Amino acid sequence: MVESTETIREAAQENVVLIGKKPTMNYVLAVVTQFNNGAKNVKIRARGNAISRAVDVAEISRNRFLTNLAVSDITINSEEISNEDGTKSKVSSIEILMNK
């Protein structure tokens, strides 16, 4: 019972696409590839300015490539990050869960 829960958690971890500063289509390709490799759900994660790109990635994936995709959950949060000079600042984050 414990083992199967862990297996599910591991599988979920693998299906995360972290959005950075690369072109939007790179991340769309990553999402589409994960689903084509059999993933049942993919989590798109971003912080700060990349949040807009994360929404673009979700929208382009489901409108242009895999029209059977649905957004099952969206959560927003604040994360504390350490700057190079030792100070800390807060940055917003988003998680978009997509599934077939």
Add this chain to the structure above:
Amino acid sequence: MVESTETIREAAQENVVLIGKKPTMNYVLAVVTQFNNGAKNVKIRARGNAISRAVDVAEISRNRFLTNLAVSDITINSEEISNEDGTKSKVSSIEILMNK
């Protein structure tokens, strides 16, 4: 019956904060003011690059000013906009519904 439904719809319309290019705190102030004036829920809306700012506005409002606020729903969408030269392009949008 019809009348009361319309009243609810009108009230909901009023509580929309549309995120543009102004500083984030301007929009935080708009959200906080709406709640302080008795609104039970406020909808934060943004398109394109302003989406990141919309998430910041929601997070700052509930973490720093009104700690009893909750995010009750987040939806993302694609909208078609007409460019000046007559062509059309798609832009992502977000709606964050906050309530007390």
